Amino acid sequence: xxxxxxxxxxxxxxxxxxxxxxxxxxxxxxxxxxxxxxxxxxxxxxxxxxxxxxxxxxxxxxxxxxxxxxxxxxxxxxxxxxxxxxxxxxxxxxxxxxxxxxxxxxxxxxxxxxxxxxxxxxxxxxxxxxxxxxxxxxxxxxxxxxxxxxxxxxxxxxxxxxxxxxxxxxxxxxxxxxxxxxxxxxxxxxxxxxxxxxxxxxxxxxxxxxxxxxxxxxxxxxxxxxxxxxxxxxxxxxxxxxxxxxxxxxxxxxxxxxxxxxxxxxxxxxxxxxxxxxxxxxxxxxxxxxxxxxxx
Amino acid sequence: xxxxxxxxxxxxxxxxxxxxxxxxxxxxxxxxxxxxxxxxxxxxxxxxxxxxxxxxxxxxxxxxxxxxxxxxxxxxxxxxxxxxxxxxxxxxxxxxxxxxxxxxxxxxxxxxxxxxxxxxxxxxxxxxxxxxxxxxxxxxxxxxxxxxxxxxxxxxxxxxxxxxxxxxxxxxxxxxxxxxxxxxxxxxxxxxxxxxxxxxxxxxxxxxxxxxxxxxxxxxxxxxxxxxxxxxxxxxxxxxxxxxxxxxxxxxxxxxxxxxxxxxxxxxxxxxxxxxxxxxxxxxxxxxxxxxxxxxxxxxxxxxxxxxxxxxxxxxxxxxxxxxxxxxxxxxxxxxxxxxxxxxxxxxxxxxxxxxxxxxxxxxxxxxxxxxxxxxxxxxxxxxxxxxxxxxxxxxxxxxxxxxxxxxxxxxxxxxxxxxxxxxxxxxxxxxxxxxxxxxxxxxxxxxxxxxxxxxxxxxxxxxxxxxxxxxxxxxxxxxxxxxxxxxxxxxxxxxxxxxxxxxxxxxxxxxxxxxxxxxxxxxxxxxxxxxxxxxxxxxxxxxxxxxxxxxxxxxxxxxxxxxxxxxxxxxxxxxxxxxxxxxxxxxxxxxxxxxxxxxxxxxxxxxxxxxxxxxxxxx
Numbered sequence: 057x058x059x060x061x062x063x064x065x066x067x068x069x070x071x072x073x074x075x076x077x078x079x080x081x082x083x084x085x086x087x088x089x090x091x092x093x094x095x096x097x098x099x100x101x102x103x104x105x106x107x108x109x110x111x112x113x114x115x116x117x118x119x120x121x122x123x124x125x126x127x128x129x130x131x132x133x134x135x136x137x138x139x140x141x142x143x144x145x146x147x148x149x150x151x152x153x154x155x156x157x158x159x160x161x162x163x164x165x166x167x168x169x170x171x172x173x174x175x176x177x178x179x180x181x182x183x184x185x186x187x188x189x190x191x192x193x194x195x196x197x198x199x200x201x202x203x204x205x206x207x208x209x210x211x212x213x214x215x216x217x218x219x220x221x222x223x224x225x226x227x228x229x230x231x232x233x234x235x236x237x238x239x240x241x242x243x244x245x246x247x248x249x250x251x252x253x254x255x256x257x258x259x260x261x262x263x264x265x266x267x268x269x270x271x272x273x274x275x276x277x278x279x280x281x282x283x284x285x286x287x288x289x290x291x292x293x294x295x296x297x298x299x300x301x302x303x304x305x306x307x308x309x310x311x312x313x314x315x316x317x318x319x320x321x322x323x324x325x326x327x328x329x330x331x332x333x334x335x336x337x338x339x340x341x342x343x344x345x346x347x348x349x350x351x352x
Numbered sequence: 353x354x355x356x357x358x359x360x361x362x363x364x365x366x367x368x369x370x371x372x373x374x375x376x377x378x379x380x381x382x383x384x385x386x387x388x389x390x391x392x393x394x395x396x397x398x399x400x401x402x403x404x405x406x407x408x409x410x411x412x413x414x415x416x417x418x419x420x421x422x423x424x425x426x427x428x429x430x431x432x433x434x435x436x437x438x439x440x441x442x443x444x445x446x447x448x449x450x451x452x453x454x455x456x457x458x459x460x461x462x463x464x465x466x467x468x469x470x471x472x473x474x475x476x477x478x479x480x481x482x483x484x485x486x487x488x489x490x491x492x493x494x495x496x497x498x499x500x501x502x503x504x505x506x507x508x509x510x511x512x513x514x515x516x517x518x519x520x521x522x523x524x525x526x527x528x529x530x531x532x533x534x535x536x537x538x539x540x541x542x543x544x545x546x547x548x549x550x551x552x553x554x555x556x557x558x559x560x561x562x563x564x565x566x567x568x569x570x571x572x573x574x575x576x577x578x579x580x581x582x583x584x585x586x587x588x589x590x591x592x593x594x595x596x597x598x599x600x601x602x603x604x605x606x607x608x609x610x611x612x613x614x615x616x617x618x619x620x621x622x623x624x625x626x627x628x629x630x631x632x633x634x635x636x637x638x639x640x641x642x643x644x645x646x647x648x649x650x651x652x653x654x655x656x657x658x659x660x661x662x663x664x665x666x667x668x669x670x671x672x673x674x675x676x677x678x679x680x681x682x683x684x685x686x687x688x689x690x691x692x693x694x695x696x697x698x699x700x701x702x703x704x705x706x707x708x709x710x711x712x713x714x715x716x717x718x719x720x721x722x723x724x725x726x727x728x729x730x731x732x733x734x735x736x737x738x739x740x741x742x743x744x745x746x747x748x749x750x751x752x753x754x755x756x757x758x759x760x761x762x763x764x765x766x767x768x769x770x771x772x773x774x775x776x777x778x779x780x781x782x783x784x785x786x787x788x789x790x791x792x793x794x795x796x797x798x799x800x801x802x803x804x805x806x807x808x809x810x811x812x813x814x815x816x817x818x819x820x821x822x823x824x825x826x827x828x829x830x831x832x833x834x835x836x837x838x839x840x841x842x843x844x845x846x847x848x849x850x851x852x853x854x855x856x857x858x859x860x861x862x863x864x865x866x867x868x869x870x871x872x873x874x875x876x877x878x879x880x881x882x883x884x885x886x887x888x889x890x891x892x893x894x895x896x897x898x899x900x901x902x903x904x905x906x907x908x909x910x911x912x913x914x915x916x917x918x919x920x921x922x923x924x925x926x927x928x929x930x931x932x933x934x935x936x937x938x939x940x941x942x943x944x945x946x947x948x949x950x951x952x953x954x955x956x957x958x959x960x961x962x963x964x965x966x967x968x969x970x971x972x
Contacts, residue, residue, distance in 0.1 A: 213394065220434070258528045277794070315795055
């Protein structure tokens with residue numbers, strides 16, 4: 057405990073914020089000077105959450121909130137030219153990201169930023185976030201780029217995103233995630249469980265008898281999460297094919313090839329409808345607390 | 353009177369009335385044809401009064417405890433509804449509460465058994481989720497946070513009771529819930545930051561199944577000369593679980609050109625189960641091939657699943673035009689479970705039987721990626737990813753040898769791509785992956801695959817904007833007996849035209865999917881072919897004409913989906929939406945929507961339903 061206290065104290069002192077004189081020497085002019093020309097923009101900004109920087113002594117940007125993002129404004133003010141100030145709407149993505157991440161780097165939502173496709177594709181923060189306005193951009197923000205995904209939700213069996221209760225960010229972390237496709241963990245920083253379990257708590261387990269694909273490859277190994285023409289958003293039109301495509305290794309070779317999934321037992325006569333719908337009997341297919349064959 | 357209170361109370365406390373907007377309406381279903389159960393499984397909007405939308409906000413000027421409070425909700429009266437509340441005071445606190453109530457109805461006969469007229473796996477349940485988050489001192493150096501939430505589900509359904517060699521659809525009463533809580537602290541300085549979090553949860557599942565009349569089940573043929581049947585049966589689960597987890601995250605920027613990020617997460621969820629099963633009828637006990645009239649079981653068991661994951665990332669910017677990312681991550685999951693079953697046959701107790709199981713999964717990934725700004729408008733990227741892992745699961749019923757089967761995964765992936773911005777109006781984004789593996793966990797997993805994605809956006813003028821996209825994934829597994837061939841392709845285009853009073857958005861996508869794989873017939877070990885095809889057209893249109901300030905508007909559009917292949921389907925949703933001003937704070941709203949679906953192979957599941965909603969928008 058003493059070590060932790062000393063550590064925090066040291067860190068606080070090491071990161072002491074620069075004073076007003078330091079700022080002026082570095083070419084900062086202060087918010088008041090910015091508002092002389094950008095009054096409407098500035099007043100709207102001060103009503104936002106970011107506007108709190110203007111009065112916050114802890115961050116070191118008190119009275120300099122505009123320049124905390126846009127950089128020193130002295131040259132820009134003197135020359136009245138846009139090229140002397142950072143304009144996030146026009147600047148390259150990496151400059152915009154660098155500016156925003158000065159403060160937001162450690163937020164849990166940004167934990168997987170390095171892995172994120174938005175980072176790799178140079179989609180910057182302001183492509184989705186509106187910094188100057190109190191209201192965030194609409195939920196349709198995602199669809200303006202990912203219209204191919206939106207069209208998957210227009211299939212008959214889909215998460216009802218069109219009815220408004222479920223949204224993209226319930227499953228995906230747009231800032232990037234350590235999981236594939238930016239899937240959100242079950243809490244802010246929990247990245248070792250599929251985000252699907254946020255709503256489907258009964259599939260969470262742990263089960264005495266786990267179904268391995270659930271853990272190893274996630275829900276997407278059997279379900280089309282965005283939407284499908286097949287009931288239950290399954291990847292196949294017929295349940296039998298979905299199961300037997302994996303359960304088709306002969307008893308011995310699975311150890312040789314390192315591929316999991318033994319063949320089903322010989323009593324399954326695929327000509328009978330009951331055996332063509334595996335989950336009619338293997339009802340606990342997501343995992344069973346009781347039975348190794350997922351029968352109950 | 354209640355409306356007056358909405359305004360009077362805030363006026364008295366904060367000296368300001370809230371901004372409020374409410375959509376009230378009534379939905380009619382003037383025309384319903386076809387299969388009602390399929391309609392409920394797909395869309396599920398019914399007739400009746402609705403609180404379609406409401407939103408209110410209050411931003412008292414100088415107040416010690418409150419900067420803003422916002423309340424919003426949607427679809428009250430409909431199967432899926434929600435409520436959100438946020439309150440905050442800069443640098444002091446931020447509180448958010450969200451509630452969602454989602455009805456889940458699914459009773460599609462074609463899922464469980466195409467020859468039956470009702471589904472043997474159906475649900476009529478509600479899932480409720482709520483979450484309350486409190487962040488203290490937001491934006492400050494030291495920020496504690498707390499959260500509590502709950503996910504629960506309950507309702508009724510149909511689920512099979514399986515007794516040796518036959519299965520019987522039975523009524524199920526579903527009841528489960530998971531309550532979670534967490535708390536922690538963020539600590540930020542200019543160079544380094546960390547987050548420590550501790551949380552946990554408690555789970556219960558008390559689902560029961562009940563069958564109280566004679567049923568001959570799904571088996572149509574006699575077994576050893578007798579017809580199997582169940583006179584009555586019950587199954588009851590009493591599952592409880594708990595989970596404690598700890599996580600940490602550190603970001604360190606020693607110099608302006610280096611960022612280091614580390615994450616660690618450990619959790620140890622566990623479950624305890626007590627399961628009872630009571631069946632009476634004409635039953636077969638397979639181990640001795642003996643017919644019995646009654647069978648009771650009591651099963652107790654547990655499962656422990658410690659999970660550890662960690663990640664370490666480095667971002668280096670040695671020159672202004674070069675960015676190098678190196679990342680490593682690992683996930684380790686070990687599940688151990690055991691059950692003890694006590695069974696009684698016709699009042700004769702059998703010796704207790706215990707069974708245990710393990711699942712071990714370790715996987716790691718290492719990736720290096722470089723981004724080079726070749727010119728001001730062109731960025732190239734390239735990299736390499738290596739994934740490796742191993743898994744142990746219980747062997748299959750027919751497998752011989754050790755109790756555990758071992759699975760392996762090894763894959764090298766080459767990464768390449770570019771971002772091209774020749775003008776501020778045009779952006780082209782492309783990336784490709786080529787993966788080569790010699791081990792996969794499952795026969796359908798990615799092994800030798802190629803993936804390419806391209807997306808281009810062009811702002812033709814201030815009014816016109818167009819975008820095109822293309823994606824293709826090919827995957828193959830040439831192992832004899834598997835011969836997997838998978839190919840998926842999507843190509844689409846969007847066009848947007850926005851004028852002061854008119855806007856049109858149109859989108860079209862063509863997608864094809866081909867999956868070809870051999871599998872074994874379990875009875876003969878003969879090779880069968882699983883061929884799945886899905887060739888689909890999807891289109892959406894929204895054309896809106898509106899008066900300034902959105903006082904009146906007319907929207908025409910909707911969506912269509914049409915597919916051919918393994919499950920040919922047509923699904924249309926045309927709609928017309930109208931908003932007309934009545935008085936200063938009152939608008940009349942109306943919507944007509946048609947939802948219709950047809951399937952070539954399951955004509956009995958076709959439906960067509962018209963929905964007409966009329967109502968008022970009240971705003972102040």
